[in-house]
Amino acid sequence: MYLGIDLGTSGVKLLLLDEQQQVLATADAAVPQHRPQPTWSEQHPADWMAAVESAVAQLRAQAPAAWRQLRGIGLSGQMHGAVVLDAQGQVLRPAILWNDGRASAECAALEQIEPAARQITGNLAMPGFTAPKLLWLRTHEPAVFAQIRRVLLPKDWLRLQLTGDAVSDLSDASGTLWLDVGARAWSQAMLQACGLNLSHMPALAEGSAPTGVLRADIARRWGLATGVPAGMQKGVVLAAGAGDNAASAVGVGARIAGQGLVSLGTSGVVFRVTDAFAPATGRAVHAFAHALPQRWHQMSVMLSAASAFGWVTRLTGQRDEARLSAAVAAMAQARQAQAPLFLPYLSGERTPHNDAAASGVFMGLRAEHEATDLAYAVMEGVCFGLMDGLNAMRLTDTGGAPATGHAAQAGNAVHASRAGAAPAMALALVGGGARSNPWAQLLASGLGCALQRPQGAHAAAALGAARLAAMACGGDEAQWCQSLPADASFVPQAAQQALLAERYARFVALYPALQSQFGKYPVNTA
Numbered sequence: 001m002y003l004g005i006d007l008g009t010s011g012v013k014l015l016l017l018d019e020q021q022q023v024l025a026t027a028d029a030a031v032p033q034h035r036p037q038p039t040w041s042e043q044h045p046a047d048w049m050a051a052v053e054s055a056v057a058q059l060r061a062q063a064p065a066a067w068r069q070l071r072g073i074g075l076s077g078q079m080h081g082a083v084v085l086d087a088q089g090q091v092l093r094p095a096i097l098w099n100d101g102r103a104s105a106e107c108a109a110l111e112q113i114e115p116a117a118r119q120i121t122g123n124l125a126m127p128g129f130t131a132p133k134l135l136w137l138r139t140h141e142p143a144v145f146a147q148i149r150r151v152l153l154p155k156d157w158l159r160l161q162l163t164g165d166a167v168s169d170l171s172d173a174s175g176t177l178w179l180d181v182g183a184r185a186w187s188q189a190m191l192q193a194c195g196l197n198l199s200h201m202p203a204l205a206e207g208s209a210p211t212g213v214l215r216a217d218i219a220r221r222w223g224l225a226t227g228v229p230a231g232m233q234k235g236v237v238l239a240a241g242a243g244d245n246a247a248s249a250v251g252v253g254a255r256i257a258g259q260g261l262v263s264l265g266t267s268g269v270v271f272r273v274t275d276a277f278a279p280a281t282g283r284a285v286h287a288f289a290h291a292l293p294q295r296w297h298q299m300s301v302m303l304s305a306a307s308a309f310g311w312v313t314r315l316t317g318q319r320d321e322a323r324l325s326a327a328v329a330a331m332a333q334a335r336q337a338q339a340p341l342f343l344p345y346l347s348g349e350r351t352p353h354n355d356a357a358a359s360g361v362f363m364g365l366r367a368e369h370e371a372t373d374l375a376y377a378v379m380e381g382v383c384f385g386l387m388d389g390l391n392a393m394r395l396t397d398t399g400g401a402p403a404t405g406h407a408a409q410a411g412n413a414v415h416a417s418r419a420g421a422a423p424a425m426a427l428a429l430v431g432g433g434a435r436s437n438p439w440a441q442l443l444a445s446g447l448g449c450a451l452q453r454p455q456g457a458h459a460a461a462a463l464g465a466a467r468l469a470a471m472a473c474g475g476d477e478a479q480w481c482q483s484l485p486a487d488a489s490f491v492p493q494a495a496q497q498a499l500l501a502e503r504y505a506r507f508v509a510l511y512p513a514l515q516s517q518f519g520k521y522p523v524n525t526a
Contacts (some may be wrong), residue, residue, distance in 0.1 A: 001016060001019075001066050001474070002017045002018075002071060002072045002073070002466040002467075002469040002470045003015070003016055003017075003021045003070055003072070003073045003074070003076065003469065004017065004054060004074050004076065004247075004461075004463055004465030004466030004467075004468075005073060005074070005076065005155075005158065005465060006076040006077070006244065006459070006461040006462035006465055007048055007052075007075070007155050007158060007473060008031075008077075008078055008244065008265070008266070009033060009043075009097065009098070009266050010033070011028055011029055011030040011031045012028070012029050012031065012052055012265065012461055013026065013027070013028050013461070013462045014028075014052070014055040014058075014059055015459055015463055015465075016062075016063055016466075017058055017463065017466040017467070017470070018066065020194070021069070021451070021467075021480070023456060024062075024063045024066050024458055025059050025062040025063040026056040026059075026462070027056075027058035027062070029050075029051035029052070029055040029058075030051065031043060031048060031051045032044075032047060034267035036095065037102075039101035039348075039356065040096075040101075040102055041096070041097040041098075041099055041100040041101075041347075042095060042096055042097060042100070043081075043097060044091075045091050045094075045095055045096050045154070045157050046091070048154065048158055049159070052158065058196055060223060064223075067223065067224075068223065068224065070236055071236065071237065071469075071473050072236060072237045072238070072239060072469035072470060072472055073162070073214065073236060073239070073465075073469050074158055074238070074239040074466050074467070074468040074472070075158060075238065075239070075242075075465055076155065076241055076242055076243070076244050076248075076462060076465040077153065077154045077155025077172065077243065078097065078098055078154050078155075078244055079153065079243040079244060079245075080097070080098035080129050080175045080176070081095045081096065081097045081098055081130070081153055081154040082096045082127050082129050082130050082134060082137075082151060082394055083095045083153070083154060083156075083157040084134075084144065084148045084150075085148070085149060085150040085151075086147045086148070087147075087149045089150070090397040091157075092143055092144050092147055093141070093277070094370060095154060096133045096136075096427065098128045098175075098267075099128060099266075099303055100127065100128065100134075101127045101348050101356035102127065102274040102411060103133050104127050104138040104356045104357075106125075106127075106133075106134075107125035107126060107129075107132045107295070108125070109125075110125045110177070110194070113124070113193040114193040116189070117177065117190065117193070118281045119279075120180050120187050120189065121174075121177050121178075121179060121180070121181055122174075122181045122182065122188065122277060122278075122286075122287035122524070123174075123181075123281060123287060124281050124284055124354055125177060126164050126284075126354055126357045127348070128303075128350065129175060129176065129214065130151070130153070130176040130177065131176055131177035131178055131193075131194050131423040134148075134151065134196065134500055135194055135195075138194070143463065145195070145272075145405065146406070146516045148196075148200065149200065150166060150200055150202070151196070151200050151201065152166065152168070152202060153168055153172050153173070153175075153176070153315075155241060156168045156172070156202055159212070159241075162214055162216060162218060163211070163212035163213060163214060163238055163499055164474075165211060165212040165238075166202040166203065167202050167204070167205055167211040167212065167240060168201075168202045168204060168205075168215075168240070169204070169206065169207040169209075169240035169241050169242055169243075169291060170184050170204060170205075170288050170289035170290075170291070171246035171247075171288055171290055171291045171297075172241070172246075173186075173204060174288035174289045175286075175288065177190060178190045178191050178194070178196075178201065179289070181288060181289055181296070182277035184204070184289055188283050190432040206291075206293045207239065207240050207241055207246065207247075207290075207291030207292060208239060208240070208292060208293070208468050210238070210239060210240075210251075211237065211239065211472075212237075212238050213234050213235040213238065214236040214238065215228075216235070219236060224236060226516065237469070237473050238469075238472070239465070239468040239469045239471065239472035240324070240468070240472070241291070241468055242291035242465065242468060243288070243291075243494055244265075245261075245263060245269050245271050245299060245345075245461075246288070246290055246291040246432050246464075247291060247464035248263055248431075248460040248461045248464055249291070249464065250275065250291055250292065250464035250465075250467050250468060250481055251430070251454075251460035251462075251464030251465075252430060252457075252460055252483065253428075253481050253484060254271070254272075254428065255273065255290075255292055255295070256273060256275075256295075257273050257274055257275040257295075259273065259425055260272030260425070260427050260428070261427055261428040261429070262427050262428070262429050262443060262451060263305075263430050263431040264306045264382070264429070264430070264431040264439065264445070264451075265305060265306055265430075265431035265432055266304075266306060267301060267302060267303050267305055268302040268305030268306075268382055268385060268386050269299055269300065269301055269302075270300045270386055270389045270390045270393060270427075270447075271297055271299045272298055272299075272393065272427075273290060273296075273297050273312050274287075274296045274297055274298055275296075276296065277296050278296065278298055280298060280393070283392035283393070284300075284351045284352050284354045284392065285299070285351055285393055286298065286299040286301060287299075289380045290407065291464070292477065292481070297391055297500070300350075300351035300352075300386075300388075300389025300390065300393055301350040302349060302350060302351065302359070302382070302385040302394065303345070303346075303347040303349055303350060304345065304382075305386075306348070306431060306432050308382055309325075309375070309379065309382075309433065311346060311438075312371075312374055312375055312378045315374070316371035316374055316375070318375075322435075324372070324375045325439065326438075327371075327375065328375050328379060328438050328439075329437065329438035330373060331372060333495065333496070333499060334374055336380075336499065338373075339374075339376045339377045339380070340363055340364040340365050340373065340374070340377045341362070341364055341377060341503065341506060341507055341510065342360070342361070342363075342380065342381030343358070343360055343363070343376050343381060343507075343510055343511065343514075344360060344381040344382050344384075344385045345360055345361075346359070346360040350390045351388065351463060352389070352391075352392040353511060354415070356518035358511070358518050359518055359521075361510065362374065362377065362445050365512055371436065379436075379439050379442055380500070380503065381507070382439075383439075383442045383443050383447075383500070384446065384500075384504055384507045386443065386447065387447060390447055394516045420451065426449065426450035426451065426452050426462075426489075427447075427449060427451055427452070428454055428457070428483075429443065429451040429452065429453045429454075429457060429459040429490075430454065430458070431457070431458065431460075432458050432508070434453050439486070439491045441493070441496070442496070442500075443490070443491050444490035444491055445492045445493050445496040445497045446497075446500050446504070447492075448492055449488045450491045452488075452489050453487045453488045454483075454484035454485065454486060454487060455484055455486070456487075457487065467481060486491055
């Protein structure tokens with residue numbers, strides 16, 4: 001039996017997998033998020049461990065016999081978060097999360113301190129990454145910074161609690177801006193630029209490698225003290241694991257170049273595997289190590305995706321996201337054509353704008369618009385944001401110089417209309433938002449490619465973590481990293497594509513037209 005632990009932004013998801021790769025049980029537990037100031041986003045690491053304990057209790061109750069046969073644990077987690085520890089391993093302050101925007105100024109400073117930053121890391125310095133957060137702490141909380149002896153990513157702090165070992169995997173470490181991603185090793189130059197050194201960093205391991213065993217006291221508390229199978233003399237093994245998107249890729253079987261996924265989670269992602277390090281910083285595309293040895297991946301990221309639909313549901317006084325999604329599905333195309341446009345930048349944006357100050361906008365609101373019109377606009381706006389991301393990745397394939405600003409937006413619109421630009425392979429569709437059929441269909445038409453929603457798509461990251469645990473216990477990658485059966489498939493629809501093309505051309509014109517206004521309005525901190 002193998003356990004996948006996925007530490008997300010809104011909570012943890014645990015999944016128990018057997019030797020035949022059948023999911024035996026899942027459990028969830030919420031984690032509160034705190035926004036003490038505008039653009040800030042924090043969580044208390046102790047809440048992560050409490051949520052894991054709660055979810056473990058649920059799994060033990062659901063599948064007690066299987067639970068006692070647990071052999072391995074894999075970890076998946078929200079990326080980029082900064083957990084800072086003192087010499088005694090105690091947390092010095094709340095963790096600063098991936099969707100925190102306070103470190104914008106530090107991004108420019110970091111690239112000035114180390115001019116080769118983009119070449120080393122394969123990424124632009126963005127506020128969500130870990131390194132700028134440490135520069136912010138050095139400037140604004142110097143007393144805290146002076147006490148830092150270890151910096152860990154969220155899932156790796158969980159590992160420290162479970163095993164006593166400070167280790168990270170290469171996919172998650174890629175999102176710190178301290179990793180030489182091509183060499184798959186810490187960069188001393190990038191660490192020095194932040195006033196840190198190798199002693200502050202955890203050890204590194206490939207995602208499918210074993211990194212320690214579950215502490216004996218936790219094993220006893222979890223009812224595993226007498227349940228370790230014969231031959232497992234060292235106890236329950238922990239795999240290095242992965243950042244959440246790389247874990248999802250393992251979960252859906254994306255392990256060779258060209259395979260990939262679209263994730264509709266709190267954030268939105270387009271992910272594709274590459275067999276070489278392929279940076280594309282001019283389009284704000286991420287280039288990270290994959291969770292599997294000697295593979296990398298490209299990834300476009302938007303900061304508000306499925307979370308934006310939850311927001312519009314609350315905004316319009318609706319109680320049920322599924323019911324609102326069904327109302328969108330019933331809309332006539334003529335009504336969709338009259339809906340407002342929506343810029344989905346509720347938490348700023350990464351690909352392709354790299355703009356923490358960008359904000360959400362409804363353009364074209366009229367008195368006759370209702371909740372369903374706004375809900376459609378949000379679904380469509382997220383679709384357009386993911387189209388921006390995929391187009392940014394497509395343009396990196398042309399070999400030409402990357403475009404920026406207005407030229408980049410025009411390039412998006414032009415490239416979106418080119419025949420034959422769709423990905424060669426169908427993409428898997430995962431994340432909580434993947435449950436919505438109308439949203440999935442919208443994405444297939446907008447992205448111009450087939451989407452396959454795997455069975456259990458909402459738990460792909462936890463499944464990937466469990467699969468990595470099986471590999472860490474000696475399982476074969478080809479056996480354990482297979483594609484999942486499709487729950488549903490979605491293909492582009494010509495009439496819908498025509499509507500989206502016209503509206504997308506207007507969408508891409510909005511950001512450059514409004515860019516100078518972002519950041520000028522006061523933020524409600526109540």
